[in-house]
């Protein structure tokens with residue numbers, strides 16, 4: 001796995017837009033958002049711009065399947081970024097997507113249950129938003145949105161989140177000269193539709209990537225892991241073995257495997273017995289009894305930044321999460337069989353094992369994500 005190069009080698013899906021171009025676009029937007037509709041930039045040409053946006057990612061990451069019917073362009077990504085940070089999308093202009101998806105916390109928030117418009121508490125913990133291009137099996141804890149374009153319109157209309165109608169949001173944007181221009185650049189004319197908003201937000205979210213953690217640098221041979229982190233990595237990847245405790249691992253990769261530390265499935269990780277399931281999870285979407293209590297297996301990248309944990313934010317620390325898997329599983333008919341098999345003994349992790357696992361999980365933090373100006377508010 002470890003190669004000898006001393007730099008992360010980045011692949012590009014098409015060809016990365018130059019920073020210079022993105023920079024120019026940003027300057028233009030900052031400039032225009034300062035304009036009033038009546039001091040319109042007469043004579044300034046705003047044109048449809050179809051320059052492709054090229055997603056880049058390191059060599060050790062497989063290329064994602066990007067939607068063929070919504071090819072990334074620099075101008076649509078930029079419009080999506082404006083929309084993601086736009087409080088006008090909420091009924092009272094108080095909150096944007098970024099209010100609950102904070103860049104400083106890997107695009108999630110720190111609340112147990114996210115808090116929406118007028119201080120209303122939602123039903124679930126906000127999810128992180130990065131490497132969405134590598135999520136190919138639905139969005140939300142229960143997977144009820146098939147694609148990001150479907151997902152992105154739901155919080156706007158949710159009465160506990162942004163509580164605005166799509167027509168209301170579109171009307172506000174249509175009256176704003178910065179958006180008139182941004183829609184022309186992205187779509188060729190200034191018509192604001194919910195579909196265009198959704199396609200642009202999908203594009204922006206597809207471009208938020210996080211592959212610059214210590215672990216990635218370790219894979220690229222740029223940095224080494226400590227002895228404890230390496231032991232944690234081994235425990236993470238080693239199967240549970242009831243008969244040989246000294247060779248038994250925590251088997252986290254069973255579900256959180258692969259380059260994005262998620263198998264993109266919905267599973268029951270033993271949080272509750274049937275009678276205690278207040279949130280029934282995926283079954284509400286599929287109506288398949290096998291999906292009772294199943295939730296999306298989330299990526300463990302940046303996990304040290306995204307407490308509290310689980311769909312209801314029930315655990316405050318990674319220590320509590322490890323204790324859950326080690327000795328706190330609850331049985332139910334849909335509990336994953338690999339986890340059920342560990343229940344008689346627990347994972348048999350020692351205090352040192354737990355510490356090593358947590359030290360390894362900390363190597364998945366990408367400090368660049370919080371600082372990347374391509375993702376931050378353009379306003």
Ligand code: HEC
Nearest residue numbers: 096097100114115116124125126127139140141152155161
């Ligand atoms: C009030 C807080 C709040 C606001 C505002 C909000 N979200 Fe979320 N977001 C959440 C919560 C909570 C979830 C999980 C909801 C669920 O599973 O039912 C979530 C889930 C998501 C997911 C799913 C990620 C995954 O891995 O499946 C995406 C993507 C997302 N939000 C994007 C957005 C966008 C785009 C906007 C703005 C249009 C937005 N959010 C506004 C709280 C919020």
Ligand code: HEC
Nearest residue numbers: 250252254255267269295296297298309310311321325336
């Ligand atoms: C059987 C599959 C499975 C296994 C094995 C598993 N997990 Fe999970 N994990 C999940 C699912 C599903 C969720 C989301 C559950 C929910 O919120 O209802 C989750 C959630 C988490 C979360 C919280 C994520 C967040 O965004 O809040 C952490 C941290 C975590 N797991 C770490 C681990 C570690 C460490 C191990 C190994 C000891 C492990 N998991 C083993 C399925 C699994």
